[in-house]
Amino acid sequence: MTFDPEKALPELICWQLNHAAWANAWFRRAMQGGIMDAIQSSTLKTLQLPLPGLDEQALIFDRYQKITDRTRKDSDQLDKLRKQKLGLMQDLLIGKVPVQVDEPVPKAVNG
Structure with missing residues (x-):
């Protein structure tokens, strides 16, 4: 075309x-x-x-490109964070990263 x-x-x-x-x-x-x-x-x-007129078309397309670029960057960041989360979860599951569990302090019994 x-x-x-x-x-x-x-x-x-x-x-x-x-x-x-x-x-x-x-x-x-x-x-x-x-x-x-x-x-x-x-x-x-x-x-x-x-x-619409060429000026308005250019403005519309410019806005579209900016939104598309931002969406792509956000999507890339989300993918990166998901991979990081999976890696951290794996490290926790295999014991590579120790997890310290605080023991609850027993409440004093008044009596």
Whole structure:
């Protein structure tokens, strides 16, 4: 697919086609109950994309990229912490790291 660079930011259109709920719904309707291995050009020609001005498209796509980058970093950090947790649990289970259990102090009996 090619787009007029004076009207559309191709990356934003790609993002919409791959992730927007309205686009997924539109493609499901266009399939008419069948399984579509590829999107046919005749199907794409009837698609009407919401297309704000280029400046707004750039702002939207910039925000999308920042959120995606942050989500990716957070996901990487979560994976790292999960692996660290598993390693610590393993060290505790095999006794590599001793666990000190404090004995409860008996309460004095008044009497």
